Amino acid sequence: MSLVNEVSILYNAEILDISSGVYAEGDLRIDDGVITEIGKNLPRPARASVIDARGRYLIPGLIDCHVHLNAESADLGSNARTSPTLQAAHASQAMSSMLSRGFTTVRDVGGADYGLAEAQRRGLFVGPRVKFGGPALSQTGGHGDFRGPGDDAEPICRHGIGRVVDGVDGVRAAVRDEVRKGADHIKIMASGGAASPTDRVDSTQFSEEEIRAAVEEATAANRYVTAHAYTARAVNRCLNYGVRGIEHGNFIDEESIRLFNSTEAFLVPTLVTYWALQREGRENGQSTESARKVDVILEAGLGALERATMGGVNIVYGSDLLGRMQRHQNKEFEIRAEVQSPLEILTSATSTAARLIEEEERVGRLEVGMVADLIMLDEDPLEKISVLANPHDHINLVMQAGTVVKN
Structure with missing residues (x-):
C-alpha cells in the first residue's frame, strides 16, 4: 500500500454527484485524506501527487x-x-x-x-x-x-x-x-x-x-x-x-x-x-x-x-x-x-x-469535507452497471482515505 500524500489532485475527471446522478467534469483535490476542493483548473502545487483522470469516471468508494x-x-x-x-x-x-x-x-x-x-x-x-x-x-x-x-x-x-x-x-x-x-x-x-x-x-x-x-x-x-x-x-x-x-x-x-x-x-x-x-x-x-x-x-x-x-x-x-x-x-x-x-x-x-452505518458525514459521497474514498472507472456505471460487476476489468484506481490502494 502506498503512503498518503499530503496533497493529491485528480484532474479532468468525470466526478459523480450521487444525489443527482449527474457527472461534472473537473478536478478533485485531496489534503491528508480528505476532499478539500472540487472544480475546474485547480492549481497543482509542486508537492502534489497528480493523477490524470481524463476520460475516467470517479464514484464514491x-x-x-x-x-x-x-x-x-x-x-x-x-x-x-x-x-x-x-x-x-x-x-x-x-x-x-x-x-x-x-x-x-x-x-x-x-x-x-x-x-x-x-x-x-x-x-x-x-x-x-x-x-x-x-x-x-x-x-x-x-x-x-x-x-x-x-x-x-x-x-x-x-x-x-x-x-x-x-x-x-x-x-x-x-x-x-x-x-x-x-x-x-x-x-x-x-x-x-x-x-x-x-x-x-x-x-x-x-x-x-x-x-x-x-x-x-x-x-x-x-x-x-x-x-x-x-x-x-x-x-x-x-x-x-x-x-x-x-x-x-x-x-x-x-x-x-x-x-x-x-x-x-x-x-x-x-x-x-x-x-x-x-x-x-x-x-x-x-x-x-x-x-x-x-x-x-x-x-x-x-x-x-x-x-x-x-x-x-x-x-x-x-x-x-x-x-x-x-x-x-x-x-x-x-x-x-x-x-x-x-x-x-x-x-x-x-x-x-x-x-x-451512521457515517453519512464522512463517506458515501464525493463532496468537500468527505473522506477521500473513491473509485476510478474506465466506463460509466450509470450507463452500464456491469462495469462494477466486473471490477478487475474496469476499476483503474481505488483510493481509501486518500491512499491509493489499487492502481
Whole structure:
C-alpha cells in the first residue's frame, strides 16, 4: 500500500454527484485524506501527487453492509469451532480482496470483532474499514444455533457467527456485553434461515419482549439493532418493535413497505449469496437441507426488491457471501439490475449505505469535507452497471482515505 500524500489532485475527471446522478467534469483535490476542493483548473502545487483522470469516471468508494469476514466456509457451525487465529488469517485475505473490488467500507453482521476492526485501523490488515456487531444474537434453536437435533451439548458462542441467548435478562446482558466489546450495532436473528439446521425459514424468533429489550439496550448505548428476517411476519414485528435494519427480507408484503417508510428503516437484500449457493454451496460446505431452503428464498428475493424499490424503501447493498464464494461480491450489482436502475443500485452501495452505518458525514459521497474514498472507472456505471460487476476489468484506481490502494 502506498503512503498518503499530503496533497493529491485528480484532474479532468468525470466526478459523480450521487444525489443527482449527474457527472461534472473537473478536478478533485485531496489534503491528508480528505476532499478539500472540487472544480475546474485547480492549481497543482509542486508537492502534489497528480493523477490524470481524463476520460475516467470517479464514484464514491463502495460500502457492503452485509459481510461475514470470518466465515471461511458455508458450514457456519464449523466456523465456530475454527481457531480464531486461522479465522483472522482468512479475514485478512478476504478484506484485501474486497478493497481491490472497490469496497472501502464494510459492515460485518456476524463474527467480526474489535480486534479485526482495530487491525485494519492500525494498518496491520489491508482492507475496508470495518463496522462490526460481534456475533449475532440467536434464541435456542434459532438461526445462530448450529447444533443438530441430536446434539445436546452447550452451544458454542465464541468465534462464530452467532451467540445463543434466551429471555429478556439474557438478551439485555448480551447486548451490554457486545457494546462493551465495541460493537457498532447489534444483530438479532428474528427468523429462521438457510444455514441453520433445526429451524424453518418461515419461523419467527425471539419474543416481543426480547426484541424490545435488545432495542432498548442498544438505543441506550447510541447503537441500533438490525435483524435477520425473511418473512413479512418476522419483518413486520421487528419494524413495529423498533428494529432499524432488516437483513434479507425476501418475503416482505405491502404492510412491510408501509412500516419501512413510516419508521425510516433500511432493507439490506442479499441476492448474490443465494445465486452463489445454488452454484457452489455444496463444495463450500453447505448441507443438503440448506440447499433446499436456498431455492425458495432466491425465487422470492427479486420480487421483494422490486416491491421495495417501487415503494420508496431505503435499500442498502449487501452480499452475505461465505468462504471462497466471497469473490462474487460484485455480482450483486448485475443481479439487482433486473429490477433496479444503475443509479438506484449505486446509491444503495454508497450514500444510503453510509446513512445506515451512521457515517453519512464522512463517506458515501464525493463532496468537500468527505473522506477521500473513491473509485476510478474506465466506463460509466450509470450507463452500464456491469462495469462494477466486473471490477478487475474496469476499476483503474481505488483510493481509501486518500491512499491509493489499487492502481
